[in-house]
Amino acid sequence: MATSNQRTGKDFFLKDVLDVAPSLLGSYLVMDTKEGIQRHVISDVEVYRGEEDQASHARRGKTPRTRIMYSQGGLLYVYLIYGMHWMLNIVTGPVEMPQALLIRGLKTIQGPGRLTRQLGINGSFHEEDLTRSHRIWIEANASANGGYVTRPRVGIDYAGEKWRNKPWRFILDDQ
C-alpha cells in the first residue's frame, strides 16, 4: 500500500531538545514554493538548552528577542546575525522552557546562513508554526539511517569552558 510522508506533529517538538535533535536528523525540511514542493534532508543541527546554557540567547532570560524560545515546541525562531545571515531555529519543549535547535546543514547545503539564503528563509518565517504552516514543515523519513556523531557547537567561544565543550552538535553519518 502506498504511503505518503506525513507532516511531523506537535508531540514530536514537545520533547526535550536533546531528544528531538537526533530524531530530526534524516527528516525532511519541506517547503512549498512557486516551483513546487521541495524536500531537503536535515543533516546537521545544534542544541541550545535552558537559561543555564551560556551559549544560548536565553542565557540572559526572557527578552523581546528570546520570548519565542519560551514558547511551546513547533515554532520557528528566525533571526538575523552579523546584519546579513538569517539563522533558522526550531523551538522545542514545553512552554517556559527555553530551547531551540539551530539547523546548521542539509545534505545538499552546508552552513546555517547559506541554507536560509538558498531556500529564501527570512524574518517573515519568524514564529511560523511547523505543525500548521502551508509553506514550511517537517516530514519523517522512513528510509533514514539513524547513525550520527556529536561534536562541540560552533562559534560559541564566549560561553565558557563548561558550555563550550558540550557535544551538542549532531551530524548525520555518511556526509
Add this chain to the structure above:
DNA sequence: AGCAAGATCGGT
C-alpha cells in the same frame, strides 16, 4: 543615546 558583540560567510 551610544556602544560592543554577535549561533556567519566569502574573499585575501
Add this chain to the structure above:
DNA sequence: CCGATCTTGCTG
C-alpha cells in the same frame, strides 16, 4: 585573517 552590516541588549 579581515571586513561586511545591522540588531540586540547593556550602560549611563
